[in-house]
């Protein structure tokens with residue numbers, strides 16, 4: 255079942271920066287897709303256009319068949335709670351408890367005033383507690399969020415996203431600020447829980463080796479354009495070189511960079 259379909263998505267920021275130049279992609283239920291590419295090619299913008307944290311300039315984002323770019327505020331809220339978001343910098347409320355942070359994942363299901371007063375229903379508290387036990391933080395419920403290590407904070411972020419009962423998780427560089435051991439725990443948790451709960455995931459990563467380890471499909475972005483969409487096995491060294499190698503930028507003319515892409519694509523289909 256197609257969960258998400260993106261058609262010709264473009265984003266030009268107010269200062270004229272063209273971050274996305276017309277992206278097409280689909281996400282099927284249960285896929286774990288990793289988006290790779292160096293810094294500044296548009297990966298964050300892509301994820302943020304999907305849940306409308308960033309307003310696309312043009313193109314369509316269809317979530318379960320509904321075009322999110324033309325929906326009412328009420329419908330957008332409903333769509334947003336189906337898309338959990340995990341951030342590089344965790345985005346926790348540091349002075350609040352770990353449990354309260356996970357309960358924030360339930361805000362999309364509550365009236366604004368109940369949410370503002372923190373009047374969470376008992377089943378929500380029970381579910382948040384269960385999720386924290388699931389991510390291995392059952393002993394830390396009442397600690398302040400900023401008392402946890404980075405890896406633990408990101409596991410709170412995962413529990414918060416799961417508390418939304420999402421169908422899709424958007425993870426923007428979830429391990430960029432973590433050490434290798436914490437990165438592995440976070441990626442294993444994210445992958446395992448998505449699989450167990452049947453949640454699709456679109457995860458931005460810098461690290462190609464990590465992408466290859468977890469992804470069911472990899473999307474390569476280069477300067478706002480999708481240049482690769484295939485399985486980890488189909489991602490050739492030539493394509494990785496094209497996506498990451500800064501000498502594309504130093505190519506004396508566009509045809510040199512285009513030639514490099516053509517050669518990489520030829521290898522990919524060979």
Ligand SMILES: Nc1ncnc2c1ncn2[C@@H]1O[C@H](COP(=O)(O)OP(=O)(O)OP(=O)(O)O)[C@@H](O)[C@H]1O
Nearest residue numbers: 267268269271273292293294295296297298299300
């Ligand atoms: N609010 C903004 N206003 C203007 N330009 C922006 C804005 N946000 C991002 N950009 C620019 O858009 C381009 C894509 O940025 P984006 O953050 O999406 O890339 P990225 O691949 O996610 O990079 P990183 O991995 O460093 O986050 C960059 O040139 C960036 O400077």
